[in-house]
Amino acid sequence: MEFKINRNTFLDGIQKTLGIVEKKTTLPILNNVLLKAEQNKLKIIATDREISLISDYEAEVSEKGDITISAKKLYEMVREIQGEIVHFTSSNNVVKIACQRAIYKIPGLPAEDFPDVTDDKNVQFYNIKGAIIKDLINKTAFAMAMDEMRKNLNGVLLEGILDGSTHILRMVATDGHRLALAKQVISEPFLAAGKGIIIPRKALMEIKKIIDEYEDVKIALHKNTFVLKTDNTILKVSLVDAEYPDYKRVIPLEKGINIVLEKESFLHALRRMNVVSSERYGGVILSFSEGKLTLNSTNLDVGEATEEIDIKYSGEDVDVGFNVNYLIDAVSVINKDDILLEAGSGIKPSVVRQTEGDDYLCIVMPLKI
Numbered sequence: 001m002e003f004k005i006n007r008n009t010f011l012d013g014i015q016k017t018l019g020i021v022e023k024k025t026t027l028p029i030l031n032n033v034l035l036k037a038e039q040n041k042l043k044i045i046a047t048d049r050e051i052s053l054i055s056d057y058e059a060e061v062s063e064k065g066d067i068t069i070s071a072k073k074l075y076e077m078v079r080e081i082q083g084e085i086v087h088f089t090s091s092n093n094v095v096k097i098a099c100q101r102a103i104y105k106i107p108g109l110p111a112e113d114f115p116d117v118t119d120d121k122n123v124q125f126y127n128i129k130g131a132i133i134k135d136l137i138n139k140t141a142f143a144m145a146m147d148e149m150r151k152n153l154n155g156v157l158l159e160g161i162l163d164g165s166t167h168i169l170r171m172v173a174t175d176g177h178r179l180a181l182a183k184q185v186i187s188e189p190f191l192a193a194g195k196g197i198i199i200p201r202k203a204l205m206e207i208k209k210i211i212d213e214y215e216d217v218k219i220a221l222h223k224n225t226f227v228l229k230t231d232n233t234i235l236k237v238s239l240v241d242a243e244y245p246d247y248k249r250v251i252p253l254e255k256g257i258n259i260v261l262e263k264e265s266f267l268h269a270l271r272r273m274n275v276v277s278s279e280r281y282g283g284v285i286l287s288f289s290e291g292k293l294t295l296n297s298t299n300l301d302v303g304e305a306t307e308e309i310d311i312k313y314s315g316e317d318v319d320v321g322f323n324v325n326y327l328i329d330a331v332s333v334i335n336k337d338d339i340l341l342e343a344g345s346g347i348k349p350s351v352v353r354q355t356e357g358d359d360y361l362c363i364v365m366p367l368k369i
Helices: 007-015 071-080 130-138 201-211 263-274 324-332
Strands: 002-006 032-038 041-047 051-058 060-063 065-070 085-091 094-099 102-107 126-129 155-163 166-174 178-186 196-200 216-221 225-229 233-238 257-262 283-289 292-299 303-310 318-323 338-343 350-354 360-364
Touching: 002 007, 002 051, 007 041, 007 051, 007 071, 007 085, 032 060, 032 071, 051 201, 065 071, 071 094, 071 102, 126 130, 130 166, 130 178, 130 201, 130 216, 155 201, 178 324, 196 201, 196 233, 201 225, 201 233, 257 263, 263 283, 263 292, 263 303, 263 324, 263 338, 283 324, 318 324, 324 350, 324 360
Parallel strands: none
Antiparallel strands: 002 060, 002 085, 032 041, 032 065, 041 051, 051 233, 085 094, 094 102, 126 216, 155 166, 155 196, 166 178, 178 360, 216 225, 225 233, 257 338, 283 292, 283 318, 292 303, 338 350, 350 360
């Protein structure tokens, strides 16, 4: 096996695999990437058996072949060498990587030991704007559960909706303390109305990395697998086989007290309150009175912070407590100048929305004051 490839292209291709290859595994080969030299191209494949990445790059191939090699070590080598062209050869499972005067020799593992990552044919793909998927992820991913034992919450629900003749994609995430929901209109139906799939956390982050680079992508569902395709990359994700909870029951039917807040001033005030938070306590009390919002955070381990900001409010006095980080997450993803806070009374949840449109909301459970 022998090929030459542009160093920056090679480095970029390897870097994309680092989030997928298994760091802790009983199968050492899952630490590796599979390199396949074919006619005028190099195929780089990585998998942890739940997520698979297949990418093609232009290369000058002198001898076809395949080998697997440590993704981490390969990345570190290519990152540190200098020069434009990397010369890669392998023989008897020993790899030689040369660039200018630098030469590395490291052992590889045979490609036959690598899990089968088939490039499925006859998959029906749907065209979609990358910005649509990116917006849905940005507005919901922060609310995913971190508990590995709750597999159905350790990811996002993606579902199709039919509103009249309008096709909509809706993404939902919750960790039991908050719930984020975002939706976007799409040109053609990807999921049948009412059908939902659960995309796991790790996969969602890999999807976002790829989408950040492309305006247009293709997506598909195939054998309980979500597939994302770009010009030179295919990402395959095994979906979570579990029931997502009925999140619609959490959305308050009763409207709370509506308060319009200027996003940036409110967000910066919350961040200043967050300075005195700690792992043990990260609460903030919002006290609304006529024309004024007072924020207070008291932490016995750190200290106290208080701030007042002017607001347009003329209702009754309201005090409500929240986890300050939950509010920061909910507010920071809104790309409008103003936000709408529907403050629930007592132990009822509050809702953060945009002042215009209904394509985003975040429900936050209150703290006891």
